[in-house]
Amino acid sequence: MRACSAALLLVAALLSGCNVRSDFGNFGNSNRIVMGISDNVVVTDPASGYDPGSWLVFNNVFQSLLSFQTGYSEPQPEAAKKCTFLTSRTTYRCTLRDNLTFSNGNALTSEDVKFSFDRTMKIDDPSGPAPLLSSIEDITTPDAMTIIFHLKAPDMAFPGKIASGGGSIVDHRTYSADSLQKSENVVGSGPYKLDSIDNSRAVFSVNSNYRGSARIKNSGIIIIFYRGDQRSLALALEKGDIDIAYRGLTAQDISQVSSSGTAREGGIEVVEGSSAEVQHLVFNMSDPLVGKIGVRKAIAYTINRYALINDIYRGTASPLYSIIPAGILAHNTAFFDMYGDGPQPEKAKRALLAEGLTEKVKVTLWSTPIRYGPSTDEEFEAIAKQLNDSDLFEASVRSVPFGRYEKGIAAGEYGIYVKGWVPDYPDPDNFTQPFFGEDNVLRNGYRNSDITDRILPKTASESDRAHTRKDFSELQDQVARDLPILPIWQGKQYAVAHGRISGLRLTLDPSTVFRFWELEKT
Structure with a gap:
């Protein structure tokens, strides 16, 4: 009832x-x-907050230089009237619109833009968007209307990053350069x-x-x-x-x-x-059991995504078999190709036997209510039942409040846990760099040097995003083989x-x- x-x-x-x-x-x-x-609005200061509720505020109260406007798949001018890469591809210049004003009447100039980016990077809040801006080396403002970003390396996804909530512009007269603003004093220039x-x-x-x-x-x-x-x-x-x-x-x-x-x-x-919202199972690569590739493969061979979509999500999501979701450039089906679309008990059993595991494997699935959707706990109970019904696992579910959940992940306490992702910008970079780059959001101990040192820098430097398809496809294939995460669904x-x-x-x-x-x- x-x-x-x-x-x-x-x-x-x-x-x-x-x-x-x-x-x-x-x-x-x-x-x-x-x-x-x-959702809750966790914070109202764009130097912090990486949750859907907070970004709901950022996207409507603050302006960014560029924005994702109705009917456009690429960032369009917003506070800026023009932005462009210069010849070097490590220099990005924006020119502001005329007569921009904050809600308190103060003029918005290039000083505020530089202040806002410098501030977010300086505060570097653990829950904030500073990692989005990690490619910035320096910002110069030759006049009140011009902002020049000097990047550490070519980053062709940079326009999308500054079009997100992480590019919100605040009033330098109102906001502190090194501390977060209280929610009762929010000043932006947005609608x-x-x-x-x-x-x-x-x-x-x-x-x-x-x-x-x-x-x-x-x-x-x-x-x-x-x-x-x-x-x-x-x-x-x-x-x-x-x-x-x-x-x-x-x-x-x-x-x-x-x-x-x-x-x-x-x-x-x-x-x-x-929607490009996705949900993954994340595997702790340092866990004594889940760190074994055979255990992860057995889970991948056992989970029935279609049953989860039909029984739990009632068709309001779609099965996901890749890191990059459908509708985003370079989407493929690497996990489908390697592990199929339904339970394969014999393959799962052989994967465990290859690790010398002949008894039921005890695993705990860690969840958190609300943050990744109201049905997450119910979904995880269904996944545990699928694993138990295979007679290969003895799975249980633990659900804890989000604050405690994040601390447990950071401490490496969980073997298997859930991670949802609502993209900051609709580019394959946003589904790969945050997950597999340095200091990534998964915090599961996975590092693939070929991805981190070769593929990600190469794709970041490609101005024609269509030319990144082959490299991003290779990245997805490598992740499917290593299996540090298992994609479950893509939302609507x-x-x-x-x-x-x-x-x-x-x-x-x-x-x-x-x-x-x-x-x-x-």
């Missing part, structure tokens, strides 16, 4: 006709949009201002000082935080207290609403968009909204930038 309570509430909402009501006070103009999410934020909600209004590419179609956004409480999120949708439910409904909820004629009659619509983006809301299809795309300004309420 507990597992289906949120879905039942959604069905009740559809049958009730979803009368509009708001318990969130008077927020002004009626076309201000209320959205519920399960919206953050008026207030607490543990329950964030309130955004339109920034009248904004000068950029966005065309704003509403008077503001209110985000209500449900912190993994799908029942309350569904209840809010029922009451009409929220216009949109985003990043929080379970796969079962979405599946039931999608197939319900009552939903359409009640004015509720499920909007689906493409969903939002459930009342019919009075339009524009969602313009913001659910592989860039993963949720553009407040595209939403309109009628």
